[in-house]
Amino acid sequence: MSPVRAVSGPAELARDAADEVLLHGERALELRGIFHLALSGGSTPRATYAELARRARAPRGRALDSSRWRFWFADERCGAPDDPASNYRLVRETLFEPAGIPESCVRRMRGEDDPERAAEDYARALSRELGSPPRIDLVLLGLGADGHTASLFPGSPALEERERPVVAVPAPAGDLPRLTLTLPVLDAARAVLFLVTGAEKAAALRRALRASGTEEAPPAARVRPRDGEVLWLADRAALGSGGDG
Numbered sequence: 021m022s023p024v025r026a027v028s029g030p031a032e033l034a035r036d037a038a039d040e041v042l043l044h045g046e047r048a049l050e051l052r053g054i055f056h057l058a059l060s061g062g063s064t065p066r067a068t069y070a071e072l073a074r075r076a077r078a079p080r081g082r083a084l085d086s087s088r089w090r091f092w093f094a095d096e097r098c099g100a101p102d103d104p105a106s107n108y109r110l111v112r113e114t115l116f117e118p119a120g121i122p123e124s125c126v127r128r129m130r131g132e133d134d135p136e137r138a139a140e141d142y143a144r145a146l147s148r149e150l151g152s153p154p155r156i157d158l159v160l161l162g163l164g165a166d167g168h169t170a171s172l173f174p175g176s177p178a179l180e181e182r183e184r185p186v187v188a189v190p191a192p193a194g195d196l197p198r199l200t201l202t203l204p205v206l207d208a209a210r211a212v213l214f215l216v217t218g219a220e221k222a223a224a225l226r227r228a229l230r231a232s233g234t235e236e237a238p239p240a241a242r243v244r245p246r247d248g249e250v251l252w253l254a255d256r257a258a259l260g261s262g263g264d265g
């Protein structure tokens with residue numbers, strides 16, 4: 021079973037997640053001189069991004085020496101970068117702008133382009149900077165109540181992708197289509213950190229943690245880095261009882 025760290029609630033989760041990001045960042049800078057971090061959207065990581073921005077502004081905030089950080093995305097909505105649903109916009113507002121992170125450090129998925137072309141362009145950018153398969157130092161992921169992670173939804177053919185590191189996928193009803201990293205990239209990561217809060221995630225979390233990673237497992241449970249660490253940071257509400265899953 022994957023390692024789980026319980027925290028009291030969303031505030032502690034944000035602090036712990038920021039600590040983890042900085043720790044992985046320091047380690048990557050020491051070993052390789054650059055830190056590649058992939059970010060997710062959704063509401064859960066907002067507080068973590070805000071916490072990272074706060075630390076970057078703190079007088080002793082040199083841990084976030086962003087000039088040697090590269091910010092990638094685990095997924096994106098196919099829409100303009102200023103669309104309210106855009107993951108890039110979320111991170112720009114909560115982290116990039118407040119922390120003064122220059123655009124040159126940001127590798128955004130171009131949701132406004134033709135989705136197939138945007139997926140290919142992102143795959144090229146990944147292999148140019150990180151080789152093939154690309155080894156991202158740390159990927160921050162969330163968990164949907166249906167067990168999805170990034171934009172890998174239950175039953176999606178994208179879950180069976182073995183070659184392409186990025187694909188375009190249809191979205192759940194009424195939502196914008198998405199671009200998402202695929203399992204081969206997530207499984208090549210040096211570390212993956214899941215952030216999960218709230219009772220509405222309890223059943224999905226229980227299913228994900230007890231799943232074996234087989235094809236029937238929830239998408240989040242199928243992320244199994246071959247040579248990397250996985251940590252689930254979850255608050256008490258998400259770890260509590262919430263239906264029998």
Ligand code: 6PG
Nearest residue numbers: 060061062063064162163169170
């Ligand atoms: C996104 C995500 C997605 C998210 C989960 C959980 O862009 O929406 O990458 O996988 O992490 O849906 O979302 P919440 O944090 O909003 O519950």
